[in-house]
């Protein structure tokens with residue numbers, strides 16, 4: 001795991017965007033795994049800028065997102081599909097026919113998870129997966145627990161995740177869903193390359209676990225230690241509890 005500390009989220013975004021754009025320019029049909037939340041937003045801005053300057057086209061890529069809330073439609077402002085449309089897809093030439101999402105509105109959630117697993121496989125797996133990390137060490141919505149999950153599954157969100165994210169729902173007068181669908185740890189780990197972005201003091205404890213702790217499902221992100229190609233980008237606040245392993 002490479003751990004890189006940059007001065008601020010904008011510096012991080014330049015490097016992370018460059019890694020993703022290089023992958024796409026190397027193979028226009030790349031399969032890219034995207035994440036939602038505050039962490040990747042600057043990186044998406046940089047990708048949009050590169051698209052606008054003609055430095056990259058997203059037309060032929062296939063995309064998979066990590067997760068989606070159960071019960072939200074694609075046009076709900078708090079759905080992750082909506083987030084991706086607003087923050088990246090709708091501002092580039094992404095072909096929406098190749099955008100893959102777990103559907104939070106599926107009537108059979110188990111079948112939906114199975115479909116997503118098979119779809120990733122059919123597309124040859126993910127070339128680069130972008131990740132944030134929860135204050136509790138989750139990746140995607142793989143919450144701290146007893147075991148690592150291999151395939152996509154339906155998850156009851158922990159109180160800490162609800163506390164971190166409910167502001168977005170409260171802002172529009174909605175109640176935050178208690179369940180979500182998420183890629184499993186296995187799906188994430190099968191990605192060829194992984195980029196994780198963590199900024200701000202609220203992530204410092206989870207980052208310390210990730211970099212210095214043991215691999216354990218009680219901090220799901222720690223599994224990344226055994227992946228062969230992970231780059232972790234931190235700002236000084238997120239890195240503040242690290243010893244000299246950075």
Ligand code: PGA
Pocket residue numbers: 036037038039040132133134135138139140
């Ligand atoms: P954030 O969330 O990017 O909004 O901090 C990351 C996560 O919960 O995985």
